[in-house]
Amino acid sequence: MTTVLITGANRGIGLEFVKQYAGEGARVHACCRAPEKAGDLKAVKGDVVVHKLDVSDFDAVKALGIEIDEPLDLVIANAGAGGKDVGDFGALDYDAFSRLLAVNTLAPVATLEAFAPHLKKAKGKFAAISSILGSISNAGGFAQAYSTSKAGLNMALKAYxxxxxxxxxxxxxxxxxxxxxxxxxxxxxxAVTDSVAGLRRQIEKMKAGAPLRLVDYQGNEIGW
Ligand SMILES: NC(=O)c1ccc[n+]([C@@H]2O[C@H](COP(=O)([O-])OP(=O)(O)OC[C@H]3O[C@@H](n4cnc5c(N)ncnc54)[C@H](OP(=O)(O)O)[C@@H]3O)[C@@H](O)[C@H]2O)c1
Known part of the structure; x- marks a missing residue:
């Protein structure tokens, strides 16, 4: 049996990951900020354990790492924010920018740190959901704060x-x-179903020791 942990599991790409992995019989630890409001997540059939987790609460991420006491075959650091509240250049809200970096850049590192023992036990896979907007060579001069946060995520994983x-x-x-x-x-x-089906095919191909790459849901490599 495959055991998977997913952050930001209550909607969007994270919820679809839960549906597809649970649908094929995996045990899924599904993390979300507000389980009491996560009706769609709680309706997913299968071996799904819902955990309350704000990924920018790094103590809570660490505590969940201690609470979950089983090897993990796959951890997907999916939770992410768009950063619209950061505002435009000339009137940037640095508190909002810091919150964005906490969610998109630091939280995946905290997630890796908290679940490193579980991944090592299972010889598992750590997949971070980044974005082409985090590619410095593709940077287009828009969505600057979000792009910065995802470029930081890319570097953090390359470094750690x-x-x-x-x-x-x-x-x-x-x-x-x-x-x-x-x-x-x-x-x-x-469509979210196609994205996640494609991402799962790419996750299947991940190999320990292979050079780290930024790859899209169809397997196309994206330059750093
Ligand atoms: N959609 C795209 O076109 C696209 C493109 C490139 C990359 N991505 C990346 O794909 C990932 C998933 O995006 P999506 O499209 O599914 O977005 P979404 O529909 O907006 O969902 C975002 C998810 O992240 C969660 N989240 C945000 N802040 C969180 C926090 N502090 N703690 C815990 N969970 C938090 C949200 O939970 P709440 O419901 O509690 O807010 C929600 O579950 C993100 O990393 C995003 O950057 C998306």
Whole structure:
């Protein structure tokens, strides 16, 4: 049996990951900020354990790492924020910018730190949901705060993954496509079911010791 942990599991890409993994019989630890409001998540059939977790509460992330006492085959650091409240250059809200960095950049590192023992026990996989907007070589001069946060995530994983050499743990960064979720909006090109099905195929291919790559849901490599 595969055991998977997913953050930001109550809607969007995270919820679809829960549905697809639980649907094929995996045991899923589904983390979300407000389980009491997570009706869609709680309706998912299968072996789904819902945990209350705000990923920017790093003590809570660490505590969940202690609470969950079983090896994890896959951890998906999916929770993310768009950063609209950061505002425009000239009137940036640095408290909002700091909160964005906490969720998109630091929380995946905290998640990796908290669940490193579980991943090592299972020789599991750590998948972080990044974005093509975090690619410095593709940077287009818009969504600056969000792009900065995802570039930071990419660098953080590149910097910390080598600490796991010879542990059997595999790492990858994924761009899910422009996906029809609350974040992607109704005009987005990709259905969430297709994005997650594609991401799962890419996760299947992850290998310990392989160079870290930023890859989209169809397997196309994106430059740093
Ligand atoms: N959709 C796209 O086109 C697209 C493109 C590139 C990358 N991505 C990335 O894909 C991931 C999922 O995005 P999505 O499209 O599914 O977005 P979404 O529909 O807006 O969902 C975002 C998820 O992250 C959770 N979240 C935000 N802040 C959190 C926090 N502090 N603690 C715990 N959970 C938190 C949300 O929980 P609440 O309900 O509690 O807010 C929600 O479950 C994100 O990392 C995003 O950056 C998305």
């Amino acid at each position: 993954a080598p600490l796991f050499a010879d542990t059997g743990v595999a790492f990858a960064l994924f761009h899910p496509g422009w996906v029809r979720t609350d974040m992607g909006g109704p005009e987005a090109a990709v």
